[in-house]
Amino acid sequence: MTEIEEKLSSRIKQCFARSLHIRHVDSGSCNGCDFEITALMNPVYDIQRFGIDFVASPRHADMLLVTGGVTRNLEAALRKTYEATAHPKMLVAIGGCACGGGMFGDTYAHLGGVDKILPVSVYVPGCPPRPQAILEGILHAIERAHELESSRKGNGAYAARTSNV
Amino acid sequence: MIAVLKRLWKHGIGTIPKDELLHVNGRGKLLLDDTKCTACGDCVLECPSEALSLRRVQNEFDFSITYSSCISCRVCTEVCPTNAFSYANEPMPSVQLRDELVVHYTINRDESEPKGEIVSDRDRREVILKN
Amino acid sequence: MKISRIIVAPHELIHACRTVIANHGRFITMVASDECGREIDRFVVRYIFAHDGKSMLNVVESVLTESNCSYPTLSSMIPAASWAEREAHDLFGIFPEGHPDLRPLVLHDDWPEGVYPLRKDYALREKQERDSFSSWSYPKVEGEGVFEVPVGPIHAGVIEPGHFRFQVMGDSVLHLEAKLFYTHRGIEKRSEGMSVVKGLYLAERICGVCSVSHALSYVQAIEQISETRVPERAIFLRVLFAELERLYNHVGDIGNMCAGIGYAYAVNHGAHLKEQLMQLNDFIVGHRFLRGSIALGGVTEDITEEKLRYIETTLERVKKEFNEIVEQILSHDIVVNRFSNTGILSERIARELSTVGPTARASNYDIDVRRDLPYAAYDQLVFEVPTFMEGDVMARFKQRFLEARQSFQIIEQVINRTPKGDIRVPIGDLIPYSFGIGMTESPRGENVHFVMVGENNTIYRYRVRSAPYANWPAVPICVPGNIIPDFPLINKSFELCYACCDR
Amino acid sequence: MIHVLLEILQVIFIIGVSPLIQGIVKRTKAILQGRQGPSVWQPYYDLHKYLNKDEVLSIHASWLFLITPYVVFVTMIAVVAMIPVFITHTLLSFTGQLMLVVYLFGLSRFFTALAGIDTGSSFGAMGSSRDMFVSALAEPVLFITLLAIALPMKTTNLTLITSRAVTGHSPLLSPTFYLAFLAFLILVITETGRIPIDNPDTHLELTMIHEGMILEYSGKRLGLMMWSAWIKQAIMFTLLLDFCFPWGISLVVHGSMLIASFIMVFLKLTVIAIVIAFVEMSYAKIRFFRIPRLLSAAFALSIISILTNFLL
Known part of the structure; x- marks a missing residue:
């Protein structure tokens, strides 16, 4: 890592620690994880006080929360959403299905796991994970935001590797 | 507008403080007490989501729990003859690499008579019992 | 529940179904299956009808041969059968002759033609290349000033995926086309060959927020096959779980509907109440969505006296706040202005499309599985089924409120009346190739599970007709005539889950 | 010289404080909803982050899309340069200023709407068409309302209006004031895109107005668009203060007077932000085609206000 890169990464960490915009993408979940993400916004957990907010467009987002193990019908949509997000970006897999297929596993219509098509920063297991666990996962992802720059360079190689999946 | 204020006055702010936030009460992470486990393999056979696996490594058994597959269904706690499973109050760990979601336990039980090598084969989604 | 089977030749299907309907049969769903493993050649279609109040189901069956796998469509007589027939066409390649709209439903346009994943000779894991040449055709409204607004499948909020096309003139909707089944995960195929015990965990995960109802439908189907008598205590506890589920859903929906009109104050207080109910769930069974509470032959967890008292005090508090907020x-x-006269679903359409649940009842279509085909302990409890005439968003809002009030009452009765005893019995033997049908009333309406068991206590064919599956076709019908900004509100008032519709 | 410096300071103050006002509104709303809510400094953190992020551009985006954030931002600064904040003097001051303010708002609107259509996304186009619908109604009403305010002051120069308002007898005694104040309050809510006209927190793409138009922006340009919207909000609040609650605005350059007026302005802005949050919490979004009714109410109020001015 060069000096510039190091500076850059600390800057990113500093930015994200106080302001993080999240875009939720349902890639074929059972709705359970989605409801727990919604619960994060309720007055009890109130995720906004951490400077974390949900936004309407992937272009405004820094982090994608993906729930569900990517169905065949949503694969293209998920890829497009990822591409529409500006760098630096993170992808957090929420729930057992997104982490590795869960109960549904690998079927004709279900790929089983987000990491089969996109790079995942943090995995949050659970069926569904409680709001506390999701929040912990998000905070965990912010902590390692400084690694984003390196993953950004590796991105091209990753896409090439996964294109024939 | 008055109703809004009245409600705020009566119920206050419902947000839980930051330091209590990550505290969980319900079932979370599945734990195995490797001193109790006899490597009988019942749980591996019954687990609906193939989160458990048991593998013989020479004289010992390697027991693993895959958190990404675990659905906290309690089947393993019910079938275990020695009550070796328990749920911790903390959530399952969030990790950066998928491999870190698998925890391994080494079970070394001389007195037990294991049924054989049980491998949870994820590709075929069935459990093979080999003697 | 008694099941009477009528077996006819394919060309007699229409006549047989007409007779059943004339005898007050209510169409529930159609189940197709590939039964080539047995001595049957090869596909079977089953039309299921319910006789409300008599606790009886009629199943009209017909066998289709592999060489001639077509049958006359029933969609023209029963519009509600349209989706089921389209789905069977997609997944099995059996052809309903004369069906008005045979566009792909479950498998999208990039699925290659002539490949049918639910046939027995198709391997579970077999992936298909994308066929990029075919495209989905949408009916179009043409004229000056008419343009098209495509939305989705990924939406802006924390919502499930679905694609909508509005044909609009300014902001007024002329036509709405919904393309769903984005979250189709192949659960029915996945379950085939699974043991019936493990199948329960799959059934719980069809939908996140109706887990109890789905699990209950599934275990009822299996218990019907094995003729298991569930202990008294267990059936009361099942009611408790089912009603707790209804409660957190209805309370959450009441708040959620206000999100459609930007009334943030009600949204947040509704969410706060829902959170309290979900924490209660977590406390009593250790899962916020009550998953893992229902077992084959009973329930998994006994609810102690202290827990019952705790439920009582919590609900007392929630009820008071809930009434305050709704008021x-x-x-x-x-x-009131935004809710009234928005998204009207007329009684005629509600009946023709066989809609279910609060949606149907808000349009004066008085059906409720809890009362009409009682299961668990509902026949021993006293409750009312409210209905409304209007069929608009306001009616659906009030419907949820009144139903939630009934749920509070039912839970009160359960707490006071639950008998002592066992909570679980082992299920008996399952005769291979027999089927059972489980029906329950989820917060969104009736969930119907058709389970056919194979050899060694495995699942042979599993078909889920969830409440949203029955209600979704009604949504595009009541949107035209409203304006686009009202669509989120109308959609939320139906509160249809995409996951259990798509499976 | 000191005048120019103070006037520049005024501009910087509004630009700098505008995210804080947004933060106060958000925080108040959160508390009224029974939750803790984000810190009042949150908009600054957001802005900092947006300015540091990369951008993703749609392939359909033309120069119009690229230039709009700068046009809008500069327009807003130009407006800020014309309004008195804590002293009555401004960088730009001439007769007919009020008209120019309305037209500059119109210019920024025009560009935002075009940029919304430019990328070819349906929500952008929908947002633009709705915004045009609302502004076609709001603009004439804004004119009439400003006229209702300008008429008793007998000038359209903002500096003069404000200094006359400060020195003149208390406007609280005349009904003209109340009517114009109500009309202006409705316009403030319309122009800042708040409930019951538009919902700034919505995640429902089908109901968005302002949010819909900036949906395609990312990174730096998104930051500028947001900031411009916050500045516009601050401008509307300041105008409301200048016309209706001008107490404490300093007429002359004098140390202690300036500090007092500075504190007063800050307090007044905070109060207005809290009031707006209250209004937003107590209402839901009205049906889209009912917006004309609300605006025509504002129109009627300002007409009556003008009439009473002549009659009384």
Whole structure:
């Protein structure tokens, strides 16, 4: 890592620690994880006080929360959403299905796991994970935001590797 | 507008403080007490989501729990003859690499008579019992 | 529940179904299956009808041969059968002759033609290349000033995926086309060959927020096959779980509907109440969505006396706050203005499309599985089924409120009347190739599970007709005539889950 | 010289404080909803982050899309340069200023709407068409309302209006004031895109107005668009203060007077932000085609206000 890169990464960490915009993408979940993400916004957990907010467009987002193990019908949509997000970006897999297929596993219509098509920063297991666990996962992802720059360079190689999946 | 204020006055702010936030009460992470486990393999056979696996490594058994597959269904706690499973109050760990979601336990039980090598084969989604 | 089977030749299907309907049969769903493993050549279609009040189901069956796998469509007589027939066409390649709209439903346009994943000779894991040449055709409205607004499948909020195309003139909707089944995961195929015990965990995960109802439908189907008598205590506890589920859903929906009109105050207080109910769930069974509470032959967890008392005190508090909030919402004139006369579903359409649940009842279509085909302990409890005439968003809002109040009452009765005893019995033997049908009333309406078991206590064919599956076709019908900004509100008032529709 | 410096300071103050006002509104709303809510400094953190992020551009985006954030931002600064904040003097001051303010708002609107259509996204186009619908109604009403305010002051120069308002007898005694104040309050809510006209927190793409138009922006340009919207909000609040609650605005350059007026302005802005949050919490979004009714109410109020001015 060069000096510039190091500076850059600390800057990113500093930015994200106080302001993080999240875009939720349902890639074929059972709705359970989605409801727990919604619960994060309720007055009890109130995720906004951490400077974390949900936004309407992937272009405004820094982090994608993906729930569900990517169905065949949503694969293209998920890829497009990822591409529409500006760098630096993170992808957090929420729930057992997104982490590795869960109960549904690998079927004709279900790929089983987000990491089969996109790079995942943090995995949050659970069926569904409680709001506390999701929040912990998000905070965990912010902590390692400084690694984003390196993953950004590796991105091209990753896409090439996964294109024939 | 008055109703809004009245409600705020009566119920206050419902947000839980930051330091209590990550505290969980319900079932979370599945734990195995490797001193109790006899490597009988019942749980591996019954687990609906193939989160458990048991593998013989020479004289010992390697027991693993895959958190990404675990659905906290309690089947393993019910079938275990020695009550070796328990749920911790903390959530399952969030990790950066998928491999870190698998925890391994080494079970070394001389007195037990294991049924054989049980491998949870994820590709075929069935459990093979080999003697 | 008694099941009477009528077996006919394919060309007699229409006549047989007409007779059943004339005898007050209510169409529930159609199940197709590939039964080539047995001595049957090869596909079987089953039309299921319910006789409300008599606790009886009629199943009209017909066998289709592999060489001639077509049958006359029933969609023209029963519009509600349209989706089921389209789905069977997609997944099995059996052809309903004369069906008005045979566009792909479950498998999208990039699925290659002539490949049918639910046939027995198709391997579970077999992936298909994308066929990029075919495209989905949408009916179009043409004229000056008419343009098309495509939305989705990924939406802006924390919502499930679905694609909508509005044909609009300014902001007024002329036509709405919904393309769903984005979250189709192949659960029915996945379950085949699974043991019936493990199948329960799959059934719980069809939908996140109706887990109890789905699990209950599934275990009832299996218990029907094995003729298991579930202990008294267990059936009361099942009611408790089912009603707790209804409660957190209805309370959450009441708040959620206000999100459609930007009434943030009600949204947040509704969410706060829902959170309290979900924490209660977590406390009593250790899962916020009550998953893992229902077992084959009973329930998994006994609810102790202290827990029952705790439920009582918590619900007392929630009930008071809930009434307060609803009163506030209904006295707000902008809310009343936005809710009334928006998204009207007429009684005729509600009946023709066989809609279910609060949606149907808000349009004066008085059906409720809890009362009409009682299961668990509902026949021993006293409750009312409210209905409304209007069929608009306001009616659906009030419907949920009144139903939630009934749920509070039912839970009160359960707490006071639950008998002592066992909570679980082992299920008996399952005769291979027999089927059972489980029906329960989820917060969104009736969930119907058809389970056919194979050898060694495995699942042979599993078909889920969830409440949203029955209600979704009604949504595009009641949107035209409203304006685009009202669509989120109408959609939320139906509160249809995409996951259990798509499976 | 000191005048120019103070006037520049005024501009910087509004630009700098505008995210804080947004933060106060958000925080108040959160508390009224029974939750803790984001810190009042949150908009600054957001802005900092947006300015540091990369951008993703749609392939359909033309120069119009690229230039709009700068046009809008500069327009807003130009407006800020014309309004008195804590002293009555401004960088730009001439007769007919009020008209120019309305037209500059119109210019920024025009560009935002075009940029919304430019990328070819349906929500952008929908947002633009709705915004045009609302502004076609709001603009004439804004004119009439400003006229209702300008008429008793007998000038359209903002500096003069404000200094006359400060020195003149208390406007609280005349009905003209109340009517114009109500009309202006409705316009403030319309122009800042708040409930019951538009919902700034919505995640429902089908109901968005302002949010819909900036949906395609990312990174730096998104930051500028947001900031411009916050500045516009601050401008509307300041105008409301200048016309209706001008107490404490300093007429002359004098140390202690300036500090007092500075504190007063800050307090007044905070109060207005809290009031707006209250209004937003107590209402839901009205049906889209009912917006004309609300605006025509504002129109009627300002007409009556003008009439009473002549009659009384």
